[in-house]
Amino acid sequence: MRIDVLTLFPEACEPFFAASILGRAQSGGNATIVCHNLRDYATDRHNTVDDRPFGGGPGMVMMCGPVFDAVDAIEKQDERQATRILLTPQGRRLDQAVLEELAGLPRLLLIAGHYEGFDERIRLGLAPRELSIGDYVLSGGEAAAMVVVDGVVRLLPGVLGDEQGAAEDSFSVFRGESRKTGAATPTETLLEYPQYTRPRVYHGMEVPEILLSGDHGKIAEWRREQARKRTAERRPDLLR
């Protein structure tokens, strides 16, 4: 998959995309992530990409010209059809189902804005999908673009390797997703059960005896129970 990110702050995004799983996905050939500076597509000598809103009001608005020209130029860089995604507080709320859909596409073009918003003709002319990452206010779309890229890339075949295989084998505890099983209904959606690693006692707090018992049937049962309890307490909305 190729992912292009159009932003005013490519230098803020690039190190994130180079680190950890995303960096490995790129060097392993599963993903190509290319950041583009919107300012490179400004047409005046001040590299202007925003202007004051017609009709008055606070803040600045992202101009059409640089965005349209950038999308045009970026889309020509690769033959694959890009799915355009505008990151805005008015978009559809991101969830795991959206990420899974996006992960099945050959190419994404994420457009991160700043200021009060985009000139409406960007929506009309580019017909992008529009995504929000949640009901809180960020200063721009960059952090949201990073969230989308991270959530999509880890779903690409071959990116997670063994960790994913292991997750799939275990029973249907929610790991923030419903694994692609081909089944019509997603796996049961529960929060993760409590986990422990060495040492067996830390500051007087002991690892639950059952986890040391070696009885894998009992352990699975305990984990299911804990996951249900935790989900009921914290996220009753997940228990439809």
Ligand code: 9D3
């Ligand atoms: C005064 C109205 N504000 C809308 C709530 C204006 C406004 C605030 C923040 C316009 C843009 C922004 C910057 N935010 C994003 O670009 C953004 C975002 C977000 O703030 N929250 C959740 N998801 C996203 S995706 C892009």
